[in-house]
Amino acid sequence: DAKTTQPPSMDCAEGRAANLPCNHSTISGNEYVYWYRQIHSQGPQYIIHGLKNNETNEMASLIITEDRKSSTLILPHATLRDTAVYYCIERGGSNYKLTFGKGTLLTVNP
């Protein structure tokens, strides 16, 4: 079973920032937080990952709390194409396997 907890759905207005929360209360010291998304009917797509520090790439920013029990994925300017299911996943440094929960369905509205 997935170890992370995410809200089942969220809405966001186009052009605004989308902030997707994730709780990972049992995360261990060597586990990274990964975010993937799945646009309708497509294969999941990697977004970003982090261990302790906040991370940013061309797609999103990842904020990890100091105790590492929760994280937030930020899409700074959401577009309609960002409508997707977003998965927060914990993974150990040498563990390739991904355990998916049900994720958060983000709907970006015009």
Add this chain to the structure above:
Amino acid sequence: NAGVTQTPKFQVLKTGQSMTLQCAQDMNHEYMSWYRQDPGMGLRLIHYSVGAGITDQGEVPNGYNVSRSTTEDFPLRLLSAAPSQTSVYFCASSYRAGRGTDTYEQYFGPGTRLTVT
């Protein structure tokens, strides 16, 4: 690079039939895996491989076989299809641990939609 390719895109089988879902990648990735996704659910790991000649079971392996004779290909065989195997199947690949990156970003194929009647 074509990335991860899967064939066929759609398949309908009758109960008891067997078939092989094909997966190939051209990124020289050591790690490959198969997931299934049922409606409204997250992906569940079926089988995975950390290199040619090495395979292992995931969360839901029953009814499926895999083999890995080359780095590029990782076929999934349904031995005797059942309606419970109606699902969308995704193949994924990534670099193996210790190859100079801790990203292990997994690249997913477009999926095979299988219906068993």
